[in-house]
Amino acid sequence: MTANSFNLNGLIKFLSxxxxxxxxxxxxxxxxxxxxxxxxxxxxxxxxxLGDHWVMTLWGCAFEDFLTLSFEPDGMTFVDLYLKRRGFKETARSKAYMKALSTSVMSLYEVSDIVPGQSFRARDLIRGGDPVVVQEATATQTLNQWERIAARILGIGDSHLIAGGLLPFSMEASQALLEGLKELSNKPRSRKKLSLEDDTLRIAAPLFTHAWLFDVLPKVLGEDLPDVNNTDGDSIVFHEVRFPLEVGITNKDIAERLAGIDDLRQENPQFWNWLGRRPPANAARASDANLFIAGMTMEDGTPVLGSLEIKGRALVLMVNSAERAQKGRELMQNVLGKMVRTPLTSIQTIEQAREAYAGRKPSSDDIPLDIATQLVHAMLDKQYRATLDEPVGMLGDKSPRAAARTKAGREKVAEWLKYLEMRSASVGPDDPMATYDFSWIWTELKVQDLRR
Structure with missing residues (x-):
């Protein structure tokens, strides 16, 4: 039995x-x-x-909120009045569902233990209490482990069902909602955990819609796209600089000349990594929440500025910013001189690269999924192992190891790990990141007891 099995058409018609x-x-x-x-x-x-789906979902959130309101002079809800006049047309199951809706509250839940097509476990992040198992067939097909949702969970008989107005909440939207709810509580602002009574939470129902829309609309309207910089602080714009070889110059000539450059590390006869300098341990880090730093490093942590590859009768420099493209051009022209002709440069933005990738057809040159998965998982192992000793914004700029030494810090570490798992799972089932196993990090930080 799920919420979708109940028909509210009579109730909706009565609204007119x-x-x-x-x-x-x-x-x-x-x-x-x-x-x-x-x-x-x-x-x-x-x-x-927003599109039809989300319009109907949000309408459902408002409608369910309306069903909980009491009206004068007798303090009856819309459901009470409907059942009094038209209840004889409804089944006992439908009447029980409507009554449960009329006394329900919207809350924020953390999802876990998902059984697709059957159920999931929901932990109330606002009212606390033990998690409950929710019987649900449709939503479980798309929910991810540790995802946060705003919804009304109804207790009917021995079962828990979820109402129709379900909104997925990002971490940012969750924080905005919790801050807004604190304003409604009569508790001191310093209280570590928010806990609201049902009557107060019932009044706050529109805040859930506000928090969701204020998070989603800027992204849909293109107003909240993160700024993506490389490790030098340059805006990411992909540059391909192609140096045609002069007549009579061979690939071997180019390789011999590049062999003397300290900042180049040769990987094979035709490919080199262009390396930068390792930043000091106390280097400043980006503090802007809307700024994403993208970059690659070698195994020893040395940043990779770009790559050089001999392709046919040209030496091709690949970098991710205009500034690096300029430095790379100057470096190659100084080193190679008249061995190459005037370079030709092509540019591609992140948006153009994403569109080009999304529209391309699979190629025989693509790395097989099983091999790609091994490579990505190995890269993530390396990345997360380094992160355990680096400051993390969600942990108050403490490293995960340091934060895990205190009770409050352990809870923050668990929230951080859940966020990582949820973000990884949301990329899509065919992405190698979706199958990455974070359990070793929970064990490493000794917080596996909080993975519930």
Missing amino acids: RDDWSLQFDEVMGDHFWPVMDEFGLDQQELGEV
């Missing part, structure tokens, strides 16, 4: 009777007007931006 549409419009306004005002969108534009 008398003056109920006016009260419902007020609830819709509570959920949507502040966001539409902020982004300058009307109802139709909001629907066009």
